[in-house]
Amino acid sequence: MKVLMPYIKRYRKDVYIALISVIALVFATLWQPRLLQVIMNAILKGDQATIIKEGIILIILAIVGIISGVINTIYSAHVALGVATDLRADLYKQVQKFAYADVEKFSASNLVVRMTNDINQVQQIVMAAFQQVSRIPLLFIGAFALAMITMPQQWWVLIGMMIIVLGVSWYSYKKMSDYFAQTQEDIEDVNTVARENLMGIRVVKSFVQEPQEIAKFSKASDRLTDVTAKIGYNFAILMPAFFLTANIAVVIAVYIVGQNITVHPTYLAAITSFISYLMQILFAVINGGFLMIAASRANISLGRIGEVLETKPSMVYVEGSKDPVEGEIEFDHVTFTYPGDDAPTLKDISFKVNVGEMIGIVGATGSGKTTLAQLIARLYDPDSGVIKVGGKDVKQLSESTLRHTIAYVLQRSTLFSGTISNNLQQVKPDATLPQMQWAANIAQAAEFIERLPQTYDAPVEERSSNFSGGQKQRLSITRGIIAQPKILILDDATSALDAESEKLVQEALDRDLKKTTTVVIAEKISSILRADRILVMDNGRIVGNGNHKQLVASNPVYQKIYTTQKAREGAM
């Protein structure tokens, strides 16, 4: 509620209209049986004038009820939609402020569920709240009071019915809210299995994993079916039980009235409105129960939304100049541990890279190459030591400066759906066609782009599925260099390119981006032979720093990688 209130307050006017219309609606609903009673008494007496007068009032009241209901629904929807839209926008803004580590902590798919499913739950409860929250107690108390006034001698029928209905509903709704919480978890499981399967559909197909995947999905789906069925059984028993209780109450009331009808003929009209009030009480209890279940589900969702909104980004950037700094990089005794890990991944790393240098980083898988690159781009902060870019501690650079200075191209870079030029303009909004062509030429992408019917306006599908692995990498490199960054990090970014294309990319980078400092992380030593210097990583430490010749001659870790790769190439 603490999360929700400020958002609801923004729609004060709509809230008031929704609440006032609900009062009018309840008044109209409650007053109709009273009028009906008067009309029936008039029919019994043959009082034509009262029948017409009260009949007209009854119609007006019914119209007031309908109009109030419509107004209430419209304004409740205004509030619910407004709150949901604002919450979604704030959640999205907040996630944009997150550091990489914060997004990893929640996981991207979990954040998506919070922005969609959880917001929907909140939207539904806000809608229901303004339709029902004030209506249910007003209707319940009003119907109870009027039923008592209408037939005070039948108080025990009324109280008896209420005790049974409230008791049964308390027990079943409590049980069902556990089931509903379970449903939420099972829906997430089904989503996760389906998402993983669809995202990795190529792997599933190529390894003929369909039967296992179907079994996995069926298991999650069966759990959901099971709990949903339990909810269904409960409803199947609950609703008839309610109506049976109400009907027994009606039969008792009618029976007693029947016994006394000759003495009290007015009971005939009174019993009709008494029955109407009994039904209204019953509906108030049923709707109240539903609302409580929905509220408990929405409360879980609100908690999950609040958790994101209240998370302070784990990294803050200083405000200041947006201009890039020079491409010098320096690590001074840097040690880094991933959040939640016990042991550091990078241990006491020190090195310096001069402007315009090309640095290769090699090492066994898991030795910490990517981690080191992520620290240059300040995706994480080190536990100790200082990282400098352009001679300044990265913590003293604004986020804009860092992003304008460093371009980081990953092995599996994400291209966004849209067009090729959209993707390039994300980095350089004013990129012209010649600039795009210049970058694409360096990345060896120009040839295939220009063969596409729409060239730079060619569409990029979701997850860039309309491009091959090599084409995606070339496009990612094009995007990386279009703004002529001071530092270019290629993290296994040419792994899907053939040796010849990789060589052409490196030659072009050498030639056209002379002032750019380039950091190339590669599995293959052949990819970094041209580097001015190579850093050799082993188990989170730098164990070698020199050019290829020097390292082959003197560094055992490098020698081992080199001879293994050479032997593999020879065998091929």
Ligand SMILES: Nc1ncnc2c1ncn2[C@@H]1O[C@H](COP(=O)(O)OP(=O)(O)OP(=O)(O)O)[C@@H](O)[C@H]1O
């Ligand atoms: N987000 C993370 N959280 C926790 N540990 C991580 C995370 N990312 C990587 N690691 C761990 O840090 C170590 C170094 O990983 P890193 O990706 O830097 O290695 P790498 O040398 O780039 O490997 P590769 O050549 O296979 O890409 C590995 O043991 C890895 O399991």
